[in-house]
Amino acid sequence: MLQLERRPEASTTLRWLSPLLALALTVATGFLLFLGMGKDPIQALTFFFITPISDLTGLAELGLKTAPLLLCAAGLTVCFRARIWNIGAEGHFLIGAVAASAVAVSVGEAGGFLVLPAVLLAGIAGGMAWAAIAAFLKTHLNCNEILTTIMLNYIALNLLLYAVHGPLKDPYGFGFPQSVMFADAALLPALINGTRLHIGLAFGLLAAVAVWVLFARSFIGYQLNVVGEDHRAAAFAGFSARRLTWFALLVGGATAGLAGAAEVTGPIGQLVPQVSPGYGYTAIIVVFLGRMHALGIIAASALLALTFIGGEMLQIAMNMPKAVTAMFQGMLLFYLLTCDAFIHYRIRFRRPLPAGLSQPAAPAGQEL
């Protein structure tokens, strides 16, 4: 009889192997899926995973999409480590984009080196303000943060739509729901000339480093970890769960808000309704896949950025629905969580015991 048995100690090897295993399973499933659809699976997988990054332009595009994912994921890592289930990165991102655009549009053609910092700060502030709502609802009104952040995402999306149809709409835009193109002073400088890659990627990498410093070197990072592992122990140690909740959510809001600001001042250059293809939601997968570790989330951001570009590539080259991206992402997370189970458990083959006998109970409790 096959039985699931708790390991005496969590397997560190599997902890890092699990994402690779999940990726392999996702690719294998994708292979079968393409085969079932009557497409050439090798060709399709090549278009998805390899063609997009086979030249400099492609790599630049990868960096371009890695940046927002990495920024959002860095903030979410801080939340998830403390078991604060912030699903609101998408909303923070959108509000960040709207706030940054509002400043960029109102500055207009005025130049000066202060314009860009002001625009980016507006994005950060917007994201933080949006996250503060969820923090307040959680710490003062005891509302579950999953539900409030999700609802705030939908509200943020409608605010964005309101902005592009109303106050921020380009009056000479032939009725299109979008803002004017921002002036040069409000645009992020390019990281590699001749490509669209901008310094947003540097922000993302800095955020990842900051996350590493926070958890490896700071007391507040330690407190966040303790709260996440065992909130009772944290309470006994006198750590304020309320203060830590505020900290984590505000950091999450700030990074995602910056990501939104960097998106409108980077590749897009104006506010459009489709400013996010779901970066905030995908960043959740990034955090799990990246093991809530700075280096891990950098690698995972790049991989998930690739799924966005690969999906577009498949759409153009093989006429497949763009939703192949979301499906691959969902599959990846699914396989990951399944593989993760074996970090703490192992399968044992065991003959069933005679009736009336039972083995001592395994210790209860679990970790993510």
Added chain:
Amino acid sequence: MDLLTNILAATVVAGTPLLLVALGELICERSGVLNLGQEGMMLMGAVAGFIATLSTGSLAAGIVTAMLTGLAMSMLFAVMAVTLSANQYAAGLALTIFGTGLSAFVGAGFVGQSIEGFEKIAIPLLSDLPVLGRALFTQDLLVYFSWLVFAGVALFLRFSRGGLVLRAVGESPGAANANGLRVLTVRYLAVAFGGAMAGLAGAYLSLAYTPMWTENMTSGRGWIALALVVFASWRPGRLLLGAYLFGAASILHLVLQGLGWRSPTELLAMLPYVVTILMLILLSFDPVRTRLNTPLSLGQPYRPGH
């Protein structure tokens, strides 16, 4: 008078998918399992039901397919969250993200096609009642079915042995296990019921509410249903009330526009989500009460000692 009837009728229609999915989730949570995958299961139900009806021409086939699809999705979740003791939040989120992606992928070729949806059926005599007659008793079959499910769930929880078992497992799986109850089996069944109901709720959207398929057509209803279960303090009676309250909130913007309110559509479209947050605030600010009402083992994986 006519306006009131129309508003009430629209409220019932808007509340029905919420009622269906929330009844499923209520049973699921009463067994101690929190499945955040409602949105994903609904979307899969919606797309599967639509495709089945489109290709067979039968609404019944659509409904059955949708429920089976929701059920299959929920089993993916159950393997992770019940058997493998994965974190229920993460597993539920995975289910939603996966279902959203898969439904968009599967349904990509079906956007813009249309079918004959469910028709309104007037119940003799009852439908002649003033105001309520047309609002409550001139509805489609699924609305009436949702009342049957509601009655079934309420009676099951209150009076049946099965309901007692379910509640025991949700409150104290350890004690239930010690009493010879099969905790994991009960949880599997509860998750399966939740999946089938979510699939049905999705099909209500694509076969009755707006007989077509569009990407993300649930627009957060699966999440609202989760809030609704909290709002109802895990009790079916309050759930029924809550579903129609939320239904009313979700058509409020249409009503206001109909009355000549000149407010931007996008701002009015926020209302259901704002109302959901307000409801959560109202219901959660007393932590003691919330804790008393919540099934004790909610969200906790259980591994019986072998």
